[in-house]
Amino acid sequence: MNIIVPVKLVPDLVEELSIDASGTALDTAWLRMIINEFDDHAIEQAILLKEKTGAHVTILSTNVEGVDDLLFAAAAKGVDRIIKLNGDIESGVNNHALSRAMSTIIRDLKPDLILTGVQAHNDLDGSIGPQLAEYLEMPYIGYISGVNVSGDKVIVRKEYPGGLIGEMQVSLPALLGIQAAEQPPRYVAISKVRQMMKTMSIEELDLSSLDSSGAPIVNRLFQPESGERATMLSENADEAANQLITIFKELGTL
Amino acid sequence: MNQDIFVTIEHLRSKVSELSYIMLAAAHDLAQGTGGEVVAIVLGQNAQGLTSDFNADKVLYVDHPLLSDFNPEAYTKTLTRIIDEYKPRAVIFGHTTIGMDTVGGISAHLGLPLVSSVRTIEANSKLISQICGGKIMAECNLPEPTALITLVPGGYKPEQGQSTQSPPVTSIPVHLEDGLRIKLNQYIEPETGDVDISKEPLLIAVGRGIQTQDNITLAEELAQAIGGVVCASRPVVDQGWLPTSRLVGKSGSTVKPKIYLAIGISGAPEHVEAITGSDVIIAINTDPIAPIFNIAKYGTTADLFELIPVLTEQIRNIKG
Amino acid sequence: MATTAISHTPSFSETFFNSLYKGENGERFRTCLQCGSCSGVCPFGYLMDYPPGRMIAGLRADEFDLVMETDTVWMCVSCYACAQICPSKIPITAGLMTRTKEELLLAGNVPSELQSALENSQRYGNPMGESPRKRADWTMGIQPQVTVLGRDKRPVDVLWFVGDYPSYHPRVQLVTKSLAKVLNALGLNFGILGPEENSDGDTQRLAGERGLFEMLAEKNGRMFSKYQFERIITSDPHAYNALKNEYPALGISYPVQHYTQFLAERIDQLKPLLKQEVQAAVTYHDPCYLGRVNGIFNEPRILLESIPGLKLVEMAHNQTTSLCCGGGGGGMWLDGFQWEKAHARLSEWRVHEAVDIGANILAVACPYEPPRFEDAIKTIPQASKLMVKDIIELLAEALG
Numbered sequence: 001m002n003i004i005v006p007v008k009l010v011p012d013l014v015e016e017l018s019i020d021a022s023g024t025a026l027d028t029a030w031l032r033m034i035i036n037e038f039d040d041h042a043i044e045q046a047i048l049l050k051e052k053t054g055a056h057v058t059i060l061s062t063n064v065e066g067v068d069d070l071l072f073a074a075a076a077k078g079v080d081r082i083i084k085l086n087g088d089i090e091s092g093v094n095n096h097a098l099s100r101a102m103s104t105i106i107r108d109l110k111p112d113l114i115l116t117g118v119q120a121h122n123d124l125d126g127s128i129g130p131q132l133a134e135y136l137e138m139p140y141i142g143y144i145s146g147v148n149v150s151g152d153k154v155i156v157r158k159e160y161p162g163g164l165i166g167e168m169q170v171s172l173p174a175l176l177g178i179q180a181a182e183q184p185p186r187y188v189a190i191s192k193v194r195q196m197m198k199t200m201s202i203e204e205l206d207l208s209s210l211d212s213s214g215a216p217i218v219n220r221l222f223q224p225e226s227g228e229r230a231t232m233l234s235e236n237a238d239e240a241a242n243q244l245i246t247i248f249k250e251l252g253t254l
Numbered sequence: 255m256n257q258d259i260f261v262t263i264e265h266l267r268s269k270v271s272e273l274s275y276i277m278l279a280a281a282h283d284l285a286q287g288t289g290g291e292v293v294a295i296v297l298g299q300n301a302q303g304l305t306s307d308f309n310a311d312k313v314l315y316v317d318h319p320l321l322s323d324f325n326p327e328a329y330t331k332t333l334t335r336i337i338d339e340y341k342p343r344a345v346i347f348g349h350t351t352i353g354m355d356t357v358g359g360i361s362a363h364l365g366l367p368l369v370s371s372v373r374t375i376e377a378n379s380k381l382i383s384q385i386c387g388g389k390i391m392a393e394c395n396l397p398e399p400t401a402l403i404t405l406v407p408g409g410y411k412p413e414q415g416q417s418t419q420s421p422p423v424t425s426i427p428v429h430l431e432d433g434l435r436i437k438l439n440q441y442i443e444p445e446t447g448d449v450d451i452s453k454e455p456l457l458i459a460v461g462r463g464i465q466t467q468d469n470i471t472l473a474e475e476l477a478q479a480i481g482g483v484v485c486a487s488r489p490v491v492d493q494g495w496l497p498t499s500r501l502v503g504k505s506g507s508t509v510k511p512k513i514y515l516a517i518g519i520s521g522a523p524e525h526v527e528a529i530t531g532s533d534v535i536i537a538i539n540t541d542p543i544a545p546i547f548n549i550a551k552y553g554t555t556a557d558l559f560e561l562i563p564v565l566t567e568q569i570r571n572i573k574g
Numbered sequence: 575m576a577t578t579a580i581s582h583t584p585s586f587s588e589t590f591f592n593s594l595y596k597g598e599n600g601e602r603f604r605t606c607l608q609c610g611s612c613s614g615v616c617p618f619g620y621l622m623d624y625p626p627g628r629m630i631a632g633l634r635a636d637e638f639d640l641v642m643e644t645d646t647v648w649m650c651v652s653c654y655a656c657a658q659i660c661p662s663k664i665p666i667t668a669g670l671m672t673r674t675k676e677e678l679l680l681a682g683n684v685p686s687e688l689q690s691a692l693e694n695s696q697r698y699g700n701p702m703g704e705s706p707r708k709r710a711d712w713t714m715g716i717q718p719q720v721t722v723l724g725r726d727k728r729p730v731d732v733l734w735f736v737g738d739y740p741s742y743h744p745r746v747q748l749v750t751k752s753l754a755k756v757l758n759a760l761g762l763n764f765g766i767l768g769p770e771e772n773s774d775g776d777t778q779r780l781a782g783e784r785g786l787f788e789m790l791a792e793k794n795g796r797m798f799s800k801y802q803f804e805r806i807i808t809s810d811p812h813a814y815n816a817l818k819n820e821y822p823a824l825g826i827s828y829p830v831q832h833y834t835q836f837l838a839e840r841i842d843q844l845k846p847l848l849k850q851e852v853q854a855a856v857t858y859h860d861p862c863y864l865g866r867v868n869g870i871f872n873e874p875r876i877l878l879e880s881i882p883g884l885k886l887v888e889m890a891h892n893q894t895t896s897l898c899c900g901g902g903g904g905g906m907w908l909d910g911f912q913w914e915k916a917h918a919r920l921s922e923w924r925v926h927e928a929v930d931i932g933a934n935i936l937a938v939a940c941p942y943e944p945p946r947f948e949d950a951i952k953t954i955p956q957a958s959k960l961m962v963k964d965i966i967e968l969l970a971e972a973l974g
Contacts, residue, residue, distance in 0.1 A: 011386060013387050013389065016543075017389050017390055019390070026390070095358075096361070096362075096368070099362065118354070119354070121387050122385055122386055123371070123385070124369065124370060124371065124383055124385055124392055124394075125367075125368050125369065125370060126354070126357055126358045126361060126370045126402075126404065127354060127358060127370075128358075129358065130354070130355065130356070130357070130358025130359045131358045131359070131362040133358075133359060134358070134359040134362035134363050135362060139326070139327050139435040139436050140326060140355065140358075140359060141326050141355060141436060142326075142351065142354055142355050143351040143354075143355075143505070155439070157442070158351065159351055159505045160266060160351055160505075161266075161271075161350075161351075161504070161506070161507070162444065162452075162506065162507055163444030163445075163498040163499060163501055163505070163506055163507065164266075164441060164442070164443065164444060165441065165442040165444075166324075166438055166440075166441055167438070167439040167440050167441070167442055168436055168437065168438050168439060169436070169437050169439055170435060170437075171435040171436075174435070177354075179505070180492055184492060184493060213367075214361055214365065214366065214367050215367070215368070216367060216368075216369040216381070216395075216397055217394060217395070217397070218393070219380070219393045219394060219395060220392075220393050221390055221391065221392050221393075222390075222391050222393070223389065223391070224384070224388065224389075224390075224391050224548075228548075229547055229548060230535075230537060230547045230548075230549075230550035230551060230552055230553035231551065231552050231553070232547075232552075232553050232554065232555070233552055233553065233554040233556075234554065234556065235554060235555045235556050236556060237556045237557060237560035237561040237564050238564055240554040240556040241561055241565040241568055242568075243552075243554075244536070244552075244554075245565070245568055245569070245572070247534075247536070247552060248513075248569075251512065251513060251534060253456065253480065253481075253513060254480075254569065254572055
């Protein structure tokens with residue numbers, strides 16, 4: 001079985017985000033990129049399926065700073081083929097443009113199953129999975145936290161509110177938006193990643209010209225007002241505990 | 255040109271979601287700007303009765319066995335046809351496991367613009383979206399010709415989407431062929447824990463900051479002392495440290511306790527949207543700029559590993 | 575007719591054992607007497623399915639794969655007690671315990687707490703996952719301003735390698751500020767790397783991540799080569815150990831001292847400045863990586879004895895027999911894991927010892943220790959009046 005996993009890097013929220021002079025994009029000076037958490041789960045789910053069924057796993061990502069490390073780390077986890085996508089992506093690329101351009105590349109890879117993160121925190125024009133599925137004419141289900149292969153179908157667990165699960169079956173080829181892999185993304189030792197850097201090579205493919213139509217035009221980005229911030233209690237544990245006791249008494253809990 | 259605002263109503267096992275009412279409220283804001291009507295779209299089987307308290311000008315209802323439960327393929331096909339036929343000014347979807355499964359495919363198929371994570375509508379039909387874990391807001395104009403919007407909770411109250419005047423319901427035909435590639439096998443209920451946290455009045459919630467499974471004992475001891483129940487945010491449940499019945503958040507339970515004590519929880523939107531109904535939120539987090547402090551009533555940056563044991567001890571002393 | 579040799583595919587156990595011989599002094603594994611001293615002196619030996627001695631027995635019996643199936647090697651805190659007591663002088667800690675952790679890590683078998691610390695070290699250059707930009711935030715408000723080499727770009731005599739916990743942990747920042755105060759009082763020309771500093775990597779190395787250690791060392795090495803300085807000092811024995819004993823093999827070699835050595839050399843200059851009395855019975859905990867591993871016992875005591883009013887008392891275990899606080903070898907990031915198995919923290923044993931000899935202050939010289947010992951004190955009623963202070967905090971206090 002041939003599994004394709006498109007992944008992307010997103011701004012790391014550990015760093016404070018600031019907006020650039022144009023007011024319509026993030027300031028890249030201190031921007032650090034990290035793999036989209038849900039894409040990380042998609043990679044893990046793909047590796048788990050490989051371990052269960054002997055599938056072949058390919059991952060794709062656009063050529064931005066940090067992509068090499070991402071691809072080699074995935075290879076160290078067991079991904080078979082790592083591909084970097086080149087194109088006019090300097091100033092960022094939205095999901096509409098990317099899904100159109102990637103669909104032609106992915107079609108040629110003849111996938112049976114495509115796994116991608118169900119969303120990314122910097123998505124403003126929806127998530128990429130459903131759009132990609134449409135161009136590839138594949139069925140799409142998102143918010144998946146369990147995948148099992150059963151002949152020419154997959155049985156998936158779709159998450160609903162309240163912890164409810166909808167068990168669905170989907171005919172292959174299909175595209176799934178992964179919410180969580182069946183286990184948290186595994187650790188990979190740096191020495192293994194470095195070994196991959198020596199033994200494996202990243203393939204490069206070109207994205208056709210990028211057509212962004214369908215994505216919104218941003219007037220401006222801004223940081224939310226803090227609104228009414230919490231009344232801050234002491235940062236000393238003993239004092240804070242006293243203050244909390246008083247609050248609990250006022251609320252009638254004690 | 256049609257200036258109506260369509261709202262794709264979400265229902266699960268005969269219950270309309272709270273977000274659906276929030277979407278109706280947002281739709282009215284948008285309709286004020288465009289001058290059109292608010293039209294609720296309901297797909298289902300024998301589901302007409304769900305619409306009686308909608309604050310909408312009218313309801314378009316599609317009845318078909320293949321629509322009785324949510325099916326991404328069937329819903330996407332049906333909504334695509336409806337939108338293509340009526341060409342409204344905008345269609346609002348929930349930013350949820352239902353809405354997000356359909357809107358992307360519709361956008362790609364019909365070539366219609368899509369703006370996601372929208373929280374509020376401002377003057378002149380400006381859409382305000384919330385991205386990057388709630389740290390960044392984006393403002394966009396309402397794109398043309400038909401804007402597809404996904405809405406997150408927080409900008410409107412569900413009551414604003416409710417009405418005592420039932421809107422008129424019009425049934426519209428659907429052409430759904432068999433041969434869908436997606437099929438619902440069954441629903442799997444969550445592990446029935448000992449407690450239903452959505453009904454508990456005092457919740458002690460733990461997040462990533464608790465660091466290890468064993469440290470959850472601190473929260474359990476506090477819960478026992480004060481008479482509350484332990485629950486958790488996603489990272490804790492993903493690790494398997496607490497069962498999904500204790501999950502508070504988008505994929506878990508929405509809670510409305512009197513007191514919600516958030517321990518080591520940063521306040522990501524998926525979690526926050528499930529706790530805004532709490533009377534009092536108290537947050538303990540060593541990061542002074544954690545988003546949780548924006549919605550908490552009281553907060554402290556004291557170290558939870560110091561604070562919680564002291565607090566538990568004092569409560570025990572008081573209760574005797 | 576020549577006999578054909580019987581072909582032999584080495585087992586995992588055999589391959590692993592052979593690799594141990596290749597380590598420094600590795601041939602000494604052959605001379606293990608199975609005396610059991612290592613397992614006996616190991617603070618968590620009683621909990622391990624395979625304490626050190628039994629691990630060597632397992633290797634000899636070609637059954638090391640059984641050891642690999644357990645997770646008790648993660649109880650090892652790399653305190654070097656085993657290596658120190660071994661009559662055959664086998665390098666057990668670095669030569670066996672760390673190597674076993676390396677194998678487990680390669681197999682993806684690593685407790686999740688430790689996983690986060692390692693991933694954070696790789697991404698952010700510190701195990702806590704704090705932004706590297708904030709690494710010098712502790713300097714705010716200190717006068718005269720602490721030189722941050724990347725910003726101030728001038729040669730200094732001393733490069734102060736601050737370290738992770740001293741930079742970011744609120745309790746340990748107090749120690750860091752005290753050291754800045756003392757260095758300033760001595761009129762020294764020093765600077766720090768600040769945001770350009772990465773974790774020294776030593777504890778990550780001992781936790782089994784050799785590749786991560788090398789990556790961090792290389793980054794630090796590149797930063798060192800950008801600036802001019804005569805020597806490096808540090809308040810962190812783990813960083814001291816890395817810089818002195820491990821970095822040179824990677825081509826990064828500078829004169830390095832722990833601050834206790836540096837200040838003890840300058841005691842004649844420092845002592846007259848110590849005007850304020852510190853009336854207390856003080857006991858000194860020899861940190862594993864300063865004392866047992868690197869043989870530095872006297873200098874910290876010289877400094878303490880130079881403080882007026884201070885009375886130095888020794889705990890039952892001291893110098894080479896000092897009891898580990900439990901932070902090393904990844905222990906700092908395995909607290910939950912180790913607590914689940916042991917329901918005892920090594921730091922608590924040490925605190926009991928301090929209480930037993932009537933100390934008012936437990937003096938330390940390693941950044942892991944103030945938070946670990948202060949946590950332990952909270953759970954021991956008899957220790958409620960015991961204070962924990964780094965030696966430099968006492969010196970700063972004595973400066974007045």
